[in-house]
Amino acid sequence: MNLTVNEIYKSFGEKNVLKGISFSAESGKALGILGRNGAGKTTLIRIIMQVFGADAGQVLLDGKPIDTGKVQIGYLPEERGLYPKQKIMTQLLYFAELKGVDKKSAEKTADKYFKKLQIEQYKNVRLDTLSKGNQQKIQLVASLIANPDIVILDEPFSGLDPVNAGMLKSIVKELIRDGKMVLFSSHQMNYIEEFCDDIIILNGGKSVLSGSIKKIKRSYARNILEIAVQENENALNTLLKAELPFVSKAEIIDGKLTVTLKNEADKPLLIKFAAENIPDIDGISVKEPTLADIFIHYTEGSV
Amino acid sequence: MKQFTKVFKFEFLNIIKSKAFIFLTLILFIGTTVVLFYPRFTEGKKSSSAGESKPTKLAVFDSSGALGEYIKEGMTSYEVTLCKTEKEADALLADETVDASVVITSPLSYIYSVNDMGLYDETSNVINELLQLKYRETRLAEFGLTESQIAEIQSAVAVPEYKIVGNDQSQSFLYTYILMFMLYISVITYGQMIAQSVATEKSSRAMELLITSAKPDSLIFGKVLGTGFAGLSQMLIVLLWAVVCYRINAPYWEDNFFVASIFDMPLSLIAYTLVFFILGFLIYAFLYGALGSLASKMEDIGTLTTPLTFVMIIAFMVPIMSISSGKVDSAVMKILSFIPFCSPMAMFARIAMSSVNPVHIAISIAILVLSNIGIGYIAVLIYRMGILMYGKPPKFTQVLKQLKK
Numbered sequence: 164m165n166l167t168v169n170e171i172y173k174s175f176g177e178k179n180v181l182k183g184i185s186f187s188a189e190s191g192k193a194l195g196i197l198g199r200n201g202a203g204k205t206t207l208i209r210i211i212m213q214v215f216g217a218d219a220g221q222v223l224l225d226g227k228p229i230d231t232g233k234v235q236i237g238y239l240p241e242e243r244g245l246y247p248k249q250k251i252m253t254q255l256l257y258f259a260e261l262k263g264v265d266k267k268s269a270e271k272t273a274d275k276y277f278k279k280l281q282i283e284q285y286k287n288v289r290l291d292t293l294s295k296g297n298q299q300k301i302q303l304v305a306s307l308i309a310n311p312d313i314v315i316l317d318e319p320f321s322g323l324d325p326v327n328a329g330m331l332k333s334i335v336k337e338l339i340r341d342g343k344m345v346l347f348s349s350h351q352m353n354y355i356e357e358f359c360d361d362i363i364i365l366n367g368g369k370s371v372l373s374g375s376i377k378k379i380k381r382s383y384a385r386n387i388l389e390i391a392v393q394e395n396e397n398a399l400n401t402l403l404k405a406e407l408p409f410v411s412k413a414e415i416i417d418g419k420l421t422v423t424l425k426n427e428a429d430k431p432l433l434i435k436f437a438a439e440n441i442p443d444i445d446g447i448s449v450k451e452p453t454l455a456d457i458f459i460h461y462t463e464g465s466v
Numbered sequence: 467m468k469q470f471t472k473v474f475k476f477e478f479l480n481i482i483k484s485k486a487f488i489f490l491t492l493i494l495f496i497g498t499t500v501v502l503f504y505p506r507f508t509e510g511k512k513s514s515s516a517g518e519s520k521p522t523k524l525a526v527f528d529s530s531g532a533l534g535e536y537i538k539e540g541m542t543s544y545e546v547t548l549c550k551t552e553k554e555a556d557a558l559l560a561d562e563t564v565d566a567s568v569v570i571t572s573p574l575s576y577i578y579s580v581n582d583m584g585l586y587d588e589t590s591n592v593i594n595e596l597l598q599l600k601y602r603e604t605r606l607a608e609f610g611l612t613e614s615q616i617a618e619i620q621s622a623v624a625v626p627e628y629k630i631v632g633n634d635q636s637q638s639f640l641y642t643y644i645l646m647f648m649l650y651i652s653v654i655t656y657g658q659m660i661a662q663s664v665a666t667e668k669s670s671r672a673m674e675l676l677i678t679s680a681k682p683d684s685l686i687f688g689k690v691l692g693t694g695f696a697g698l699s700q701m702l703i704v705l706l707w708a709v710v711c712y713r714i715n716a717p718y719w720e721d722n723f724f725v726a727s728i729f730d731m732p733l734s735l736i737a738y739t740l741v742f743f744i745l746g747f748l749i750y751a752f753l754y755g756a757l758g759s760l761a762s763k764m765e766d767i768g769t770l771t772t773p774l775t776f777v778m779i780i781a782f783m784v785p786i787m788s789i790s791s792g793k794v795d796s797a798v799m800k801i802l803s804f805i806p807f808c809s810p811m812a813m814f815a816r817i818a819m820s821s822v823n824p825v826h827i828a829i830s831i832a833i834l835v836l837s838n839i840g841i842g843y844i845a846v847l848i849y850r851m852g853i854l855m856y857g858k859p860p861k862f863t864q865v866l867k868q869l870k871k
Contacts, residue, residue, distance in 0.1 A: 212678045214854070238678045244671020254672075260472045261679040305675060 164190040164225055164234075164312060164344060166211075171220035173206055180206045182368040183220070188361070190312070193335070193345035195355040195376075198365035199462050204348050205241065207365070208315055211346075212236055235262060237311030241318045241348070243302050247291035251301055254290070255308050262309040269308050276304045280330055296327050303331065307338075314338055315346045320354055332357070352454040362454075366462045376454065383452050386424040390437055391445040395420045398441045407436060421450060469680045473688025474695070481659070481696035494704045502711035505718035522589060523547070525555040525567040533570050533600065540596045544589070555579075568593060573601050635792065635819050637727045642789060642818040644728065645739050646811050648701060649746055650782040654775065656697040656747070657754035660690060661767050664758030664849075673853050682850045686759075687842070690751045698744070738817050738827075745834045746810025750778060752838075752845035759852030760859045770859055781808040785815045794819045804830050806837035844869070 166188045173181040180203045188194040198204050210217050213231045222229045246254045252273065259269030277283045280300045285293055290301060299322055306314065316335070320328050335358055338345055349355055355362060356376065363373040372379065392398045395415050402413045402422065409429035413422045422433060430449075437444055452460075481487050524541065527549040528534035538546040547564060549555040555567040559579055566580040566589055574597055578590045599620060606616045664686075667673045676685055712719065712729045719725050757770045781802075788799050794816055803813035803826075813830045816822050851868050860868070 209678075209854075214677050236678070238675065240671065240674035240678075242671045242674055244674050246667075246672050247670050257472070257476050258675055258679050261469055261676070263468065 166229070166313065166344060167221075167223040167226075168207075168211065169221045169223060171207065171210060171222070172218045173203075173210060174218060180368055181210075181217070184363075184365065184368075184370050185220075186363045186370060186373050188344055188346060190344045191339060191342045192360050193339055193347050193358045195359035195362040196346055196348040196365065197350075197355065197362055197458055197462075198348075202365040202462070203368050204317070204365060208238070208317065208346070208348070211315070212238060232263075234313065235264075235309045235311040237306040237309060237314045239303055239306040239314075239316045239319050241321075243299060245290050245298075245302060245305060248289060250287055251290055251293075252286045255301075255305055258305055259308045264309045268310070272308055272310055273304055276307060276334070279334060280304070295322055296324060299323060300327065300330075303334070307334075311343070313344045313346070315348075317348045318350070319347075320349065320351055352458065356454050364458060364461050371461045372457070379457060380451050383457075384427065385430075385449045385451075386427045387450040388422050388424065388430065388433060388447055389450045390420045390422060390441070390447045392420060392441055393443040393445070398437075398444075401440050402436075405436065405440070407433070409433065469684035470688050473680065473684050474692040477663070477689045477692030478696050480663075481693055482699075487696065487700070491700055491704070494700070495707060498704060498708045499711055502708060502715055502719075505722070506715050522566065523564040524589065525549050525558040525564040526570070527552050527555040527567070528570040530570075533573070533597070536600055537568070537570075537593065537596055541592060544592075570597075573597065573604070631821070635789075635794065637730070638819045639789060640724050641728045641731050641735075642815050643786070645743075645818075646782065646785065646815060649743055649810060649814075650778065652697050652701065652743075653747055653750045653778055656693055657750050657774075657778075658767075658771065660693050660751055661754040661758030661761070661771050662764065663689060663693070664755055664853075665761040665764055665767050668759065668761065668853060668856075669763055677853060682853065683846050686752075686755050686846055686849045690748065690755050690845075694744070694747050694751055697747070701743075735818055738814060741831060742810040742814040742834075745831070745838055749806060749810075749834070749838050749841050750774065752841050756845040756848035756852065759849040760855065760865070762856050762859065766859045777807055781811050784808070785811045788812075789815050789819055804833055806834055806841075809834050 168184060168186050171181050171184045172179075184203075184207060186194070196204055196207070209215060211222050211229070213222075213229065224230075224234060249257075252270075255273050256266055256269055259272075260266065273286075274283075277286060280303070282297055282300050285297060285301070290298060293301065303319065306316070319331055319335070323331060332354075335345065335347075339358065345358070347355065347359055359376065361373070361375050362379070363370050365371070390398060395418070398420055399413060399415060402410065402420075409425055409432050411423050411425045413420070415421070424430065424433060434447055437447055522543075523545045525547045526534050526537055528537075534548045538548060547558065549558065549567075552569050555569055556579070558564045559567040559581065562581070566578065568576050568578055570576040576593065576597070578593070580587070602620065603616055606619065607613075611619075667676060709729065712725075719729075753774055754771060757774060758767060761767050761770055784802060785794075785799065785808075788794055788796055793799070799812050799816060802808040802811075803816055803822075805812075809830050813822070813827065817827060847869055848865060851865075
């Protein structure tokens with residue numbers, strides 16, 4: 164399946180929340196939706212899920228306007244919420260039935276995930292008796308109860324300890340492997356990098372950047388190199404003394420010897436120089452921007 | 467429609483499984499049972515100990531002497547002590563040997579003294595009657611009438627024959643009152659319950675999943691109708707139980723005009739009760755649901771629903787006061803019986819207690835049905851907007867502005 168979001172505009176009263184958002188996502192892949200708080204992510208998700216319509220633009224699924232009555236979308240909202248006073252299985256089945264799934268298959272799906280997440284013993288207790296992490300797991304089960312084709316996960320990892328995060332990771336990976344389309348929103352960039360091939364960055368209601376993470380990283384200038392050495396200071400002195408004409412800057416950033424070249428093509432010259440003049444060298448590599456760097460670069464300033 | 471049934475079922479089960487509902491139903495059951503079985507036990511006692519019931523004790527002093535004896539003879543169900551002086555009578559009353567004292571000062575006047583005046587003290591009426599009889603007898607004899615002539619005059623009684631074309635208000639008053647009160651209580655309790663339930667879904671953010679799983683129309687209609695149905699079943703079951711209890715104890719209730727009148731309600735009125743109860747409940751419940759959606763916290767509910775509760779109180783109080791003062795067909799009541807929020811009470815009271823033109827009833831019901839559709843539609847619009855809105859509840863004017871869009 165292919166989900167295409169085409170030039171979506173949405174305003175609430177005077178406030179223009181979305182100003183022409185476009186992107187597309189594929190089954191079997193995860194798309195990271197990034198944006199600062201208030202960038203319009205939730206609004207975008209709600210439009211995709213047809214909670215309300217867009218002022219302009221379309222959401223297409225395989226070329227046709229999306230119909231949530233026909234395609235199952237699982238949603239893990241950022242604001243976690245279920246019925247605190249209801250028994251867990253009761254409310255999971257209720258949500259499944261609202262989505263048009265029959266009780267039996269919903270029960271089966273629930274059991275499968277209960278087992279995977281090691282929360283089988285909580286099936287028939289009230290939600291508010293559970294710890295926050297376990298409530299979070301129930302929330303995840305609720306989003307997957309209808310065996311959806313599209314899964315929207317909004318900050319799925321917040322509040323989970325590393326063990327629980329590991330369980331969740333394996334489930335997300337399994338979803339991708341099973342050919343589900345995963346839309347993933349998070350501020351934890353390491354998770355985005357781990358799961359998503361493509362990202363879209365929203366800022367001020369517009370998509371300021373979209374595409375494959377790899378390509379985006381490649382698109383940045385590759386003229387900054389990091390030299391791994393035992394003794395940063397000695398190596399830096401060697402470099403500075405040599406007054407190399409192709410080096411524009413050499414400094415120690417965050418404990419790493421970082422060299423900026425005037426020209427990307429001069430990389431071999433620096434490598435040759437380093438190999439000959441820095442005896443304790445461990446390695447040399449191009450410094451790629453992290454996703455966090457990219458994110459900050461595109462969203463700093465205005466929201 | 468499928469989603470609606472799911473929501474309806476979920477909400478209905480939620481209510482009837484809740485402790486508050488079970489508790490209330492139990493109380494109502496026990497209450498009706500105790501009240502309606504009460505005479506069976508008291509009546510039984512009465513027959514076995516009829517002689518023991520204490521007659522009122524009376525001290526009588528008459529300066530002329532003749533009337534004292536006459537009163538003692540006339541008041542067979544009283545224990546009358548004749549006193550020789552006024553002081554003696556006062557003393558007997560003071561040490562509570564007697565319940566009351568009567569000091570006759572002239573053939574038509576007397577002092578009736580009692581420590582505490584009871585609510586249903588009939589004694590002075592009996593004495594009035596006796597003194598008047600004696601006075602007339604004496605005077606008529608003075609005019610020269612024979613004894614038989616006097617007896618004939620004294621025993622003359624007017625006998626009316628009642629022909630009631632419409633409703634007998636004395637008979638319909640009590641059940642009208644009870645049914646109106648039940649509607650009032652149902653709207654207030656279940657309306658609040660709906661508002662609270664919507665606000666809880668919002669504050670617990672279960673709404674986030676609900677709105678992405680179901681259409682808002684199904685959510686609010688399912689909730690309002692599911693809750694309403696729970697309330698209606700509760701009322702019907704309790705009423706049915708009351709009828710059963712009454713039938714079991716019918717012989718003991720025969721001479722209680724009021725209670726018997728409740729269970730003599732005409733069948734057509736039961737149908738009207740259902741129509742006005744359902745329509746009246748829904749029109750308020752829709753709005754309670756919509757108002758609940760505007761709240762972000764439980765604390766907001768009070769402020770939001772108070773105006774609506776006031777409307778309900780007025781819609782209840784005006785008809786109640788009108789029927790209590792016997793002006794069930796006053797101009798105000800006639801107007802109110804066509805206004806949607808008031809007609810369930812006002813028109814119902816008029817149907818029950820007077821004769822209303824069937825065309826007017828039909829018009830009133832039609833207006834109410836159309837208003838229900840309109841209010842239901844508006845409620846969905848408010849709900850749709852409200853459930854996504856967090857923060858301070860909006861002002862009424864802001865809501866109107868949003869609705870226009």
